[in-house]
Amino acid sequence: MKIIVIGCTHAGTAAITQMAALYPEAQITVYERNDNISFLSCGIALHVAGVVHNAESLFYSSPEQLAALGVQTKMLHDVISVDTKTKTVVVRDLIREVTMTDTYDKLVVTTGSWPIIPKMDGMDLDNILLCKNYAHAQTIIDRAKHAEQIVVVGAGYIGIELVEAFEQLGKQVTVIDNTPRVLYKYLDAEYTEFVEEEMKQRHIRLALNQSVTAFAGVNGKVNRVMTTAGEYEADLVIMCIGFRPNTGLLAGQVDMLGNGAIIVDEYMRTSCPDVYAAGDSCAIRYNPTGQPAYIPLATNAVRMGTLVARNIIKPTVRYMGTQGTSGIKIFDLNIASTGLTEQAALDAGLLVKSVTINDNYRPEFMPTYEKALLKVVYQEATGRIVGAQVLSKADLTQSINTLSVCIQNRMTMEELGFVDFFFQPHYNKPWNILNQAGLQAYVQKFNKVKI
Known part of the structure; x- marks a missing residue:
């Protein structure tokens, strides 16, 4: 059995290690476009704040560990197309700059998500950063050393954790969000008022109920953020407005939600035979409503990846859904x-x-x-x-x-x-x-x- 896995973060790593253990005779090939795998992005704010001193401790696997399991891990290899009818993938070797075609019996898509990047004036200015992977974490830490006024766009978990980290570093911090409260998605008003009061006592500026409309700068570097309610000075901006599933490879080939999240059944099967998916690229059953929903969490990802391995030969262990805990x-x-x-x-x-x-x-x-x-x-x-x-x-x-x-x-x-x-x-x-x-x-x- 020949298995190809596209992407190797939380879901991919869980699927690969379990498949290697369960099916030692399988030929497992992993294609990963980055130069590292299994980075715990939830630890970025802790790293920025200096709680976690060594970023390398945020990795929980490596190509060498997968190789020891008999897995062929090809780093810096970008899968540029998938044909589910012919069971082929086209891959670009980013080092040698050559393209090749590979075949599979089973395909596992764990391509994850990517930060939403809005289209607006000034987005190409220097010091407007994303927060997702290892490289982002290192860039944020480096640029924050020389920044005094930092704007975080997005008041969800990642944004608020970064706001706290920057405040602890002695920075002047502003958080902007288009909702009326911080952590709006997770908490009701009687909770967020406690969080907002704590933030105000630490002189963190809350710019809520307003949307960013543009960025302005001097000499190619950002210095102002414009919103529907005003403008704010900034010499560093971190964009944390949400994530979008990375599923373009399967567009038009499997069933998806409107945002591109792949719909899988309780055994992690897509609507296409022999194609499985897990993690932030997927929609999953949300138990409070009983409907598919997009809930990108590391906990969901590792469970789903493990279930791919358990079910890739035949339906064995069903997914029980999520509460988004x-x-x-x-x-x-x-x-x-x-x-x-x-x-x-x-x-x-x-x-x-x-x-x-x-x-x-x-x-x-x-x-x-x-x-x-x-x-x-x-x-x-x-x-x-x-x-x-x-x-x-x-x-x-x-x-x-x-x-x-x-x-x-x-x-x-x-x-x-x-x-x-x-x-x-x-x-x-x-x-x-x-x-x-x-x-x-x-x-x-x-x-x-x-x-």
């Missing part, structure tokens, strides 16, 4: 979310209610304790849990992993109220905060029942 630490705040925010649920046309618990996370007789803010969103008619968020200076983020399981298993708020959780004063109260949320929803429902 994620977490972030901003300053002293530990934050995590899963599933739909209340705003996202309403925007999707779901009839939902929510419960918010604002309580100390452990008994007040303990020497110290912190406030915890937990919100659980659920369908009004059935009580089925569809989303949750938590914020505290104490690390309670694992509670969101628990609620992710609840969403995946279609649990209700009533069931959550009576789940068996341990009690130990070091960690929680006799009624766990998750139990409290379930019980509060149950009481609200009971009080509505006429006796």
Whole structure:
């Protein structure tokens, strides 16, 4: 069996290592256009801030390690076309500048995503940077040494983590986003107000509810960012407005969403026989809605890559979908979310209610304790849990992993109220905060029942 893998980051690395172990007789060839593989881009902000001193520690595999597994890894090889009818790929060797054709029995597409780059005046100015790979990380660190006023465009996870990193380096930071709140996609307003207040106390400028319209510069280098609400001085700009799936190779050959994300079934099969896909190039089933969605997360990627290996011969292990579960630490705040925010649920046309618990996370007789803010969103008619968020200076983020399981298993708020959780004063109260949320929803429902 001859397997070709295109791309080798999270999903690709997971698929390759598992296939090499499961099918030692297979001939596995990997084509990667970059000069490195398996870079943990989620560590870029930590590297910029100096928390992670050695960027090489953010790699978790190498061509040498794959070679030891019997995998032929061809770095700096760009696949320029795929023909699924003839089962061929055309590859450009970027070093020798020659083109070749290869054939496959099974094709695994793990081409990932790339930052969205808007078309506007001034985008070609120097010091307007992207944030995705190892080279980007090194360039950001180098340019930040000589920058004082830094603008981050995009207030999602990556943008906000970079804002924190630059603030810790003593820079004057402005964050611009076209939504009314930071982390709008992940958190409801009662959470983002905590984050925004922390940012304001650190003199970070929030330029929200406005869109970048152009960049201006002097001598080819950016010095101003223009928006729909004004303009901001900047000697370094980082673009973090989102990602787009890298799927042009299969355009018109497999089913995709409107944004180009490849649609795969529960066994990671595309609509074309013998073509599999995983990671940021794919759409996957989003359990809160039951519909395909584009959710580029490393956790999704490694699971999907592993499932490609398990299912490439025959359907064996199905994918259970995703809740888009994620977490972030901003300053002293530990934050995590899963599933739909209340705003996202309403925007999707779901009839939902929510419960918010604002309580100390452990008994007040303990020497110290912190406030915890937990919100659980659920369908009004059935009580089925569809989303949750938590914020505290104490690390309670694992509670969101628990609620992710609840969403995946279609649990209700009533069931959550009576789940068996341990009690130990070091960690929680006799009624766990998750139990409290379930019980509060149950009481609200009971009080509505006429006796």
